Amino acid sequence: MSDWIKRDREAIWHPFTPLRGMESPLMIERAEGVNLFTSDGAKIIDAISSWWVNLHGHSHPHIAKAIAAQAAKLEHVIFAGFTHEPAIRLAERLLEILPENQSKVFYSDNGSTATEVAIKMAFQYFYNQGINKKRIIAIDGAYHGDTFGAMSVGERGPFTEPFDPYLFDVSFIDFPEEGKEAFVYQQFKSLVEKGEVAAFIFEPIIQGASGMRVYSIALLDKMIALAQRHEVVCIADEVMTGFGRTGKLFASDWLTNKPDVFCLSKGLTGGAIAMGVTTCTEKIQAAYRSNDLMKTFFHGHSFTANPMTCAAANASLDLLLTKESEENRLRLNHSHLSFMKVIESHSMVRNARVLGTILAFEMNTEKDTSYFNEARHYLYPYFIGKGVLLRPLGNVLYLIPPYVICEKDLKYVYQTILNFLNHPPKSEETQP
Ligand SMILES: *Cc1c(COP(=O)(O)O)cnc(C)c1O
DSSP states (O other), X not given: OOHHHHHHHHHOOOTTOOSSSOOOOOOEEEEEBTEEEETTSOEEEETTHHHHTOSSOBTOHHHHHHHHHHHHHOOOOOSSSOOOHHHHXXXXXXXXXXXXXXXXXXXXXXXXXXHHHHHHHHHHHHHHTTOOOOEEEEETTOOOOSSHHHHHTSOOSTTTGGGGGGSOOOEEEOOOOTTOHHHHHHHHHHHHTTSOEEEEEEXXXXXXXXXXXXXOHHHHHHHHHHHHHTTOEEEEEOTTTTTTTTSSSSGGGGOSSOOSEEEEOGGGGTTSSOOEEEEEOHHHHHTTOSSOGGGSXXXXXXXXXXXXXXXXXXXXXXXXXXHHHHHHHXXXXXXXXXXXXXXXXXXXXXXXXXXXXXXXXXXXXXXXSSTTOTHHHHHHHHHHHXXXXXXXXXXXXXEOOOTTOOHHHHHHHHHHHHHHHHSOOOGGGGOO
């Protein structure tokens, strides 16, 4: 074990990482494009965009320059009572590309805070009007972040078990798998028609953390229409799906009926720095416009709208909105579709699916599809050993690479997966 890894072990507690039985973390020295370079010179293709955040490749010079220039000019200023150009420009540009009904931008720190803000915004929207609506609907398998509000509206399971007594009550509808849409719609309808529902929060058309599960656009459209007829605030958590991942700029662009609130993060800065955004309609903000101080939205973070972060997001938008980036997303989609044809009839593969730049499938193992499915414990080291970063969710293997991944690297990743499927190693062979 190198000295650095010893020092890491001494001083650091890593996220989502058991303290026993895990391999040592890899020491990354630099990264460029889709490649991570370890301190001993190994190259790893980042096929999951470092937890779904990276869009344009690592250490992108355009983003790096924008951050550096902003750091030298105005690194930070309190955002209550003050404002600045990078924040204003970013808000305007986001509103320009979001659905037309979006009218105000609220800044925060990450994806979890973006959903916290959305939930609080929706609850206080009714509170300010003296309307007694307290219930919130979410979908089974949902993931909206790791803070308490976000955990409350997410799937309850082994990860949340220690905290379950502290989470607020939420009505979960079933995940609308194919063939179950009518049933789920009825579940949703009977909840909404009770009239106590304040908000409906969802990951539009694809759930990320539950295993890149795609569901019906038509159903979601119908649910939003019904919800909006009953004055239920519809919150689209686009933290994972935003900024081109699903083949459109936002997953909600696939919908006819537009959600009232959007949560953004991850790809917002191109994956360079943490930032959260919650946007809402004029109607929602109007409920806060009052001489009564008590109707203020009392929420804020020390680093709200940090200028360097806004500069990174503006730079990322410059890149995202180029023809080249759009072509990359299309190319990625076509390559994924061809590869899906190759693997979908493989005996090891179930439910292969592609949505935009995302490809996912389940591996045939005896156990159910879940995070704790043991497949991940040999899949992860297997692929790292081949120079590819893949981090399966249980036995769901998925690709969500930066849009700039070239055909050669993509072919290599596909071939590595194919080799694995054709000759799956015994689990002992890849154990540390
Ligand atoms: C990752 C994610 C979050 C949480 O974002 P963090 O920045 O990790 O707090 C929320 N919602 C969805 C859909 C996500 O994928």
